Amino acid sequence: SALIPAKYVYSRLDDLEVGTRVNVYGVVVFFKQPFKSSGTDYCSSLKITDQSNQRIGCNIFLSKLEEHPKIFQVGDIIRMHRVKVCRFNDSVSLINTFGFSAVTFDGSKGEPVEPRTSCQTIHFDEEDQRMVEQLRAWSFNQALLPTAPSVTLSTVQPSAYFDLSCQLLAKAPLDSSCTLLRVWDGTKCPHPLLKVLVDPEMTEGPSSFSPEQENLIANVLVYDNHVEVAEQLKPGDFLRIYNVRAVLGSSKVPGLAGTQTLEQDHLAFHLHRGTAYGRGIRVLPQTSPTVQELKSSHTVFNKHSFAQTTLGSGYCNGTFLLLLLLRKSQLEYCHNCWDYETSAIILLLFLL
DNA sequence: GCTTAGGCTTTG
Structure with a gap:
């Protein structure tokens, strides 16, 4: 009967039989934000592991972005229902099948076990609670979670690749393959930041800020496939920009008919084309620990709140x-x- | 209509 709740059985990652349809739990060790495939769907590409220490690649194809798993960082825990076990070259991989569902959890020990999903009616019981807690404990001992404090504008090293958690203040297309994102994270960068001249008509969000604010705002140039994602972003959104590159020195900036001169010894930020290294942009929900932390630890979000600058x-x-x-x-x-x-x-x- | 991708030795 439909009233009897489903009992899910989860396969260990060292016990996947090619051709079967399974449910799995795992710790995310690599992921790409959903990107447009050459077919009809968005693709989320990730790699997971569990207590068996097997590392299994997964590809999830879904046409709706909001149905993709909400993965924010390495170490997140994911539960997937109805994935097919495939063989590619000499390794086993997973792919979503009809009825697929994914739920993700923060991977940190001690955090409340809150399922992240766009689905309204998810199955979640004491066994799930236990699975998440066991994976968290194991992953903690394996040091699978990033332990170094996250890089901020105040700690970024020139020429580093890093993930930036920040708030979007304004954006402007510079040309067809490059969009400018003006962001801050509440910290002061010790290097002078690249200034970019943009047409106020083309800017979404404020086209100018007070000098104090300008000193806190980083200009991030996002290229090609990221331009489309950037179009969906709204000033005020909290973002994580993955594998963004800090570049100190002269930067050529597209836009204003190519009139922008090279600016010497300023720190510029680039999100290069493609999805290699997990490059991409993700909007963080207001409830995410990162957003809570940004808001509570940096008074800039309160002192010069976005509402006041708009x-x-x-x-x-x-x-x-x-x-x-x-x-x-x-x-x-x-x-x-x-x-x-x-x-x-x-x-x-x-x-x- | 039933594919798409299958990380990665980045860089405007």
């Missing part, structure tokens, strides 16, 4: 810009500097 309309907008302009002119009078940003503010004042 330009409204009419009178308030004009007042905000006027104050911004006055503050800018005070700050810059001694430098005898009247930059593009100031000109843009004046232009906007006239338009309002």
Whole structure:
């Protein structure tokens, strides 16, 4: 009867028989955010392991992005129902089949066991609770979770590849294959940050910020396949940008008909084309520990909250810009500097 | 309509 709850049996990863359809639990040791395949679906590519120490590759094809497993970092735990065991070359891999479902969990010992899923009605019982806790304990002993503190704008080393957790403030397409994401994480980068000149008309979100804010904002250039993902992002979103590269030195920036000059010795951030090394962008939910941490440990999100920096309309907008302009002119009078940003503010004042 | 990808020796 449909009223009898399903009892799921989970296969160990060293006990997968090619051709069968199984349910599995595993710790994520590698993953790519869903990307467009050359077929009709998005593909999530990941590798998992369990107490058997086998490492099994999985490919999940689903047309709807929201149905893909919500994997945020290596060490996350994933449960998959109805995957087919395949053989590719000489190794066993898993692929989703009809009725597939995936649920993920934070992999840290002691964290509450909260299933992450887009599905409203998931099966989750005491056995699942136990499975997650056992995998967490095992994974902790195997040191499968990243232990080093995450890299921030204040600790990033030039020429490093790293995962950046941040808030998106504004974005602008620079050309057909490159989009600028203006982000901050609440920390101050010790290196001067690359400035990018963009057409305010093309910018989503504020097109200028106070000088104090500008000092905290990193410009991330995302290329090719990431442009499409960037289009879906909204200013205010919390993001993790995977395998972003910090580049110190001169940077050629596309846009404004190629007029942007090289800026020497500024730190630029690039998300290169492709999905190698897990390159990609993910929106983090408000409930994620990372977002909670960003909000609580860095007062910048409260002091200069996004709502306050977002330009409204009419009178308030004009007042905000006027104050911004006055503050800018005070700050810059001694430098005898009247930059593009100031000109843009004046232009906007006239338009309002 | 029943494939798609099958990490990875990055770099505008």
